Amino acid sequence: MSNIDLSHVSIxxxxxxxxxxxxxxxxxxxxxxxxxxxxxxxxxxxxxxxxVKNDPMRAGMMHIDIIISDWEMSPVDGMILLRWIRRHKDxxxxxxxxxxxxxxxxxxxxHDARTMGVNEFMSKPFTINAMxxxxxxxxxxxxxxxxxxxxxxxxxxxxxxxxxGPDRRVLNYDSPEVEVVNG
Amino acid sequence: MAKxxxxxxxxxxxxxxxxxxxxxxxxxxxxxxxxxxxxAMKELDDMAEDYPDWVSGLIxxxxxxxxxxxxxxxxxxxxxxxxxxIAHDMRGQGGTFGYPLISNFSDGLYDFTGVNTSTSDTxxxxxxxxxxxxRVVIKQRISGDGxxxxxxxxxxxxxAIRKYRK
Numbered sequence: 001m002s003n004i005d006l007s008h009v010s011i012x013x014x015x016x017x018x019x020x021x022x023x024x025x026x027x028x029x030x031x032x033x034x035x036x037x038x039x040x041x042x043x044x045x046x047x048x049x050x051x052v053k054n055d056p057m058r059a060g061m062m063h064i065d066i067i068i069s070d071w072e073m074s075p076v077d078g079m080i081l082l083r084w085i086r087r088h089k090d091x092x093x094x095x096x097x098x099x100x101x102x103x104x105x106x107x108x109x110x111h112d113a114r115t116m117g118v119n120e121f122m123s124k125p126f127t128i129n130a131m132x133x134x135x136x137x138x139x140x141x142x143x144x145x146x147x148x149x150x151x152x153x154x155x156x157x158x159x160x161x162x163x164x165g166p167d168r169r170v171l172n173y174d175s176p177e178v179e180v181v182n183g
Numbered sequence: 184m185a186k187x188x189x190x191x192x193x194x195x196x197x198x199x200x201x202x203x204x205x206x207x208x209x210x211x212x213x214x215x216x217x218x219x220x221x222x223a224m225k226e227l228d229d230m231a232e233d234y235p236d237w238v239s240g241l242i243x244x245x246x247x248x249x250x251x252x253x254x255x256x257x258x259x260x261x262x263x264x265x266x267x268x269i270a271h272d273m274r275g276q277g278g279t280f281g282y283p284l285i286s287n288f289s290d291g292l293y294d295f296t297g298v299n300t301s302t303s304d305t306x307x308x309x310x311x312x313x314x315x316x317x318r319v320v321i322k323q324r325i326s327g328d329g330x331x332x333x334x335x336x337x338x339x340x341x342x343a344i345r346k347y348r349k
Contacts, residue, residue: 002208003216008201017272019237020279023230030223031215065198072275074268095194103275125279128223132215139202140213145192155191176185183194 004139010035010061014045014069014081015101020124024068024101027128031135037061042076045069046084053092064096066138071102071109078102079116086117086152094152095145097138101126117153119143234280235321238273242321245269245292245314252307259302266310267296273317281326284333288317288340305347312343 011033015021021038028036037060039045045067051059067085071078082098085091099120100113110121119142120134143154171178203213245266252262270293277285292313295306316336319325325332 002203002206002213004202004213006202009198017276019234019272020276023227026230027223027227030226031219065201072271074271095192097198103278124275128220128227132220136213136215139196139198140210142194142196142198145194147190147192148188171189173191175189177188178191179187179189180191180193183192 004136006032006135007034009033009065010037010063011066011068012036012045012048012061012064013038014040014042014067014073014078016041016070016073020070024126024131027131028068031128031132035061041073042069042078042081042084045081046076049085049092050090064093066097066099066135068099068101071100071113079113082113082116082118097142099134099138114153114156115151117151119154231280234276234282235324238277238282238285238317239321241269241273242314242317245310245317249307249310249314252302252310256302256304259307263296263300263302267293270296282320283327284320284325284329284336285317287337288313288320291340308347309344312340312347316340 006028011028013021013024013028013036015024015038021040025036025038037048039048048059049064052061052064056062067081069078069081078100082100085096085098086094097119098117099122100118101122101124102109103124113121119138122130122134145153146155173180248262248265248269252259252266255262270289273289274286274293277283277287277289292310294300295309295313300306316339319336320329323332325336327333329336
């Protein structure tokens with residue numbers, strides 16, 4: 001059995017509630033995450049992400065491996081932050097794994113977050129087991145990214161399950177309109 | 184040559200290399216350190232126990248801002264924004280730590296202090312009723328739905344809202 005060693009991992013936590021933020025940060029530190037930084041909302045996160053790219057020494061973080069963000073924040077919420085990360089030209093890493101945390105987990109919200117390119121979704125109240133499960137998935141089961149005219153984010157089909165009805169994917173990996181980029 | 188309309192990106196999993204090394208492992212061979220997991224769970228439980236104290240501090244803040252609403256009506260617009268922000272901080276968490284009534288009342292307070300809300304004396308009184316109800320919940324440690332007391336608190340708040348709105 002191999003234990004996941006998080007000591008070289010850097011995580012940015014974006015949460016406006018001081019109490020919840022300290023819960024998340026402490027939990028991650030106890031789980032052994034090597035570097036954890038936290039900010040209050042999406043706009044601070046964007047500034048921090050830029051700072052890590054431009055001046056990592058001052059930011060106190062050399063690289064951001066995972067972002068854990070609350071959804072409901074003001075003035076810039078988790079969805080706007082996710083949109084900026086995935087789509088903005090100034091975003092330094094459009095592929096960074098993004099774990100969305102929210103008190104509201106109705107199917108529509110989950111759908112909206114998936115459409116925006118979220119990797120994982122975790123509802124509050126969170127448990128350590130749930131947190132560990134999401135981190136496990138991000139680390140061990142990353143999905144390929146898909147870029148189309150209307151979507152950029154992790155492949156929303158996690159498994160190859162037989163589809164009941166017509167397959168909306170008209171192209172396959174051999175189609176000339178499809179390019180696979182390995183890196 | 185057909186125009187590319189779909190791109191798939193398959194990057195090397197650097198995060199896995201950082202955390203598990205290069206050895207090929209099956210899912211059932213990978214886990215988190217059980218000792219660390221137990222420690223993190225305890226840490227989370229210990230912190231959750233501090234929730235009533237923490238929220239009590241926020242209720243004091245709400246009460247202080249409310250007093251300023253009474254004393255300085257000309258500043259209400261700005262003060263309502265402060266109440267709104269504190270209510271936002273509280274509303275998503277009560278349920279997390281076993282106090283859904285706090286979420287319920289702070290949700291109401293959040294609505295009453297939004298940008299389109301009137302800053303009338305009536306609404307200032309309604310805000311006070313919300314704060315009072317929250318204080319009872321925390322003082323008496325009314326967790327869950329609070330049973331009969333919880334129902335009385337909710338009904339009392341609704342009655343106060345109806346009264347002031349007449």
